[in-house]
Amino acid sequence: MMLKENLAAVEQRVEAACRRAGRKREEVTLIAVSKTKPAEMIREIMDCGVKDFGENKVQEMCGKMEEITEPLHWHLIGHLQRNKVKYIVNKAYMIHSVDSVRLAQEIQKEAVKHGVTCSVLIEINIGGEETKNGIPKEEAMDLIREVSKFPNVKVKGLMTIAPPVEDPEDARGYFQEMKALFEAVKAERIPGVEMEELSMGMTGDFEVAIEEGATMVRVGTAIFGARQYGTAEQ
Numbered sequence: 001m002m003l004k005e006n007l008a009a010v011e012q013r014v015e016a017a018c019r020r021a022g023r024k025r026e027e028v029t030l031i032a033v034s035k036t037k038p039a040e041m042i043r044e045i046m047d048c049g050v051k052d053f054g055e056n057k058v059q060e061m062c063g064k065m066e067e068i069t070e071p072l073h074w075h076l077i078g079h080l081q082r083n084k085v086k087y088i089v090n091k092a093y094m095i096h097s098v099d100s101v102r103l104a105q106e107i108q109k110e111a112v113k114h115g116v117t118c119s120v121l122i123e124i125n126i127g128g129e130e131t132k133n134g135i136p137k138e139e140a141m142d143l144i145r146e147v148s149k150f151p152n153v154k155v156k157g158l159m160t161i162a163p164p165v166e167d168p169e170d171a172r173g174y175f176q177e178m179k180a181l182f183e184a185v186k187a188e189r190i191p192g193v194e195m196e197e198l199s200m201g202m203t204g205d206f207e208v209a210i211e212e213g214a215t216m217v218r219v220g221t222a223i224f225g226a227r228q229y230g231t232a233e234q
């Protein structure tokens with residue numbers, strides 16, 4: 001697998017999308033989504049200068065952090081169960097998938113125990129899909145107000161997984177809705193909430209997401225190749 005070439009191609013596409021949108025390359029963080037991929041592949045991408053990696057399972061992320069001790073930013077991008085919060089609250093650079101007060105409350109509790117504050121994004125189910133995690137956009141403001149009351153949980157922005165579409169252009173409307181929501185929350189100036197990050201865009205749609213204002217794109221397949229799942233995995 002030509003990982004370096006894959007990464008270079010993605011990087012060029014990120015740069016081109018930034019240029020089209022009149023944005024600076026530094027405004028967008030490329031998160032390399034390394035789920036199911038071994039540590040040696042992560043190292044290869046790390047050696048190209050990538051610092052941000054995304055994992056969707058707590059146990060897998062913790063295992064890789066033990067193997068790779070360089071100071072990287074590990075983003076937890078998958079659904080987080082409350083009973084797993086204690087394993088990552090002081091390890092994850094950012095948790096992208098907060099979608100309930102109860103989960104935020106658990107993060108608060110464990111963050112205090114570990115003497116840390118934890119940066120989180122609020123996950124929005126922008127397509128209103130039944131099978132997805134995340135909250136409807138109509139509920140975002142109330143949830144963010146509630147989460148903002150937890151002193152050790154810092155809301156840094158929003159995250160979404162857009163519905164799967166054949167043509168990335170068809171995701172543009174969802175990304176525009178996310179950007180509008182992001183700006184609406186920002187305008188509320190909720191104390192303790194710093195709206196800095198808009199995490200959206202994956203292999204199939206990251207360029208459109210950048211054009212519509214993403215500050216973080218989560219790219220797996222285009223960098224690491226297709227994933228092979230066992231039967232127990234989604």
Ligand SMILES: *Cc1c(COP(=O)(O)O)cnc(C)c1O
Nearest residue numbers: 033056077202203218219220221
């Ligand atoms: C797997 C995953 C990605 C990356 O998906 P690709 O299509 O492989 O780029 C991004 N975000 C989340 C939440 C994921 O679970």
